[in-house]
Amino acid sequence: MPQLLKISKSVDEGTKAFLEFLLKEKKVCGVITLRKIHGDQGIGYSLITRPDDLEEALPLFPLMPANGGKILSRLTLRGSPKEPVAAVMKPCEMRAFIELIKRKQGSLDNFVFISQTCPGVYPIEMSSGGDLETLASRYRENIQLGENIPETRSACRTCLHFTPPNADIIVSLIAEKDLDKSCSLFLNSKKGEALADGMAGERREQTLDSPELRLLHNKKKEERKKLFDEMGTEMRGIEGLIRLFGKCIGCHGCSYVCPLCYCDLCFFDSKPNESRPISYQGDLERKGATRIPSGTIFYHLGRLAHMSVSCIGCGMCTDVCPVDIPVSTIFSRVGESVQKIFDYRPGMDVEEVLPFAVYKEEEFQEIGEQ
């Protein structure tokens, strides 16, 4: 049973105090966390080494300006930090990092992870022109109701993995009633316990699992089923695909923010993918007219083929789409089916090998012999 450390401060102040403790006691040499961009211009990830800078940190803020897993991958692509660094990440960001590590796009060495039971994040656009304070307090009020928080990303409202199994420390957020007065940290691993050693606060044993978490899990499961069923009726056949993706402007923003789309040169941005006149000529001979430029549906089907097996459902894609295509719902729905076929759970275990890097001699036996 994990240990629980209860700090007598608000959940935000308590978490910041813990991060400050880690830096001051030199348990870590740096902290990666969300931070206020001055003048209330918004928030962004920062690697902080001076305890004083933590003043501007917003570790639990309900926004995801970029998927943190993608950021950690960029940071560790060529090497790891020489001393421990604490990364404050939401569960899907950790899952993304693990999927990237399987593709040799980063390393876990010298990282400790501080995550949370995650009630979800608001779409990025809600932070512009915004009052971060108001957003934060609206969020806190809703958490205490234990409900699926309205106005958060649909990916979040339908997320079934909001408790990160691999984090060293987990801040308890979901359904907590006293967020203004108390900050509860689950010490989820030996590393987590070592980190918290010496931090002032009340200790007791407590399971992560609780009736509130299970209740919320059921609510999210229902909402997920409803969303996927609705998408299922919209997504039928080529007419459905064109109805959904017809207005795509081909900005490839979805791919650029997707943590799984790490390719330095995406096939769909490369020269071989560009249509030559002979290709248009062929289309015109067959159909009499064509979309220019062509390749919209090919891009999305191709990206599904390339990454849906590892889609961890963070929702960055829908967030950035300039024409409001529900990319994340579509990709998560297909991803779920593909992952089921291969009995694969993306982001859960760094030792679980990618489905297309292995095969079994005895599998899908009925295929091909008919």
Added chain:
Amino acid sequence: MNNGFEPNIIGFLCNWCAYTGADLAGVARMKVPSSLRVIRVMCSGRIDPLFVIKAFLKGADGVMMMGCHPGDCHYQKGNFSARRRFMLLRTILDNLALEPERLGLWWVSASEGQRYSRVAEEFANKIKNLGPSPVRGEIFL
């Protein structure tokens, strides 16, 4: 029969088994549908899922992937990859209700000219009954 509709079927055949089997069928004058256009690849493991997607988006009514029987791949493991990629493609098509029956995978060895003829004929008939692909006339792809 369906209004005398002649389908366009694309077949990706591996050089060592399937293509040789198809060649054998030809030499032995076995019946092979004229609607099947064969593309030779060195191994079924070379079949990129994007080839299949591109074929469908260009208006193919059916796509066949063919290679050596599992365990007999000229390059040892290629057909195992092909099998997993086929499952990926079929799952995506199924999830999007894009008629996954229009895609098939068959293991055909170099000596199985008869088998090649049979599966090709059967698939061509199946596609004829399914009718032309709904993708055919779509402009905004």
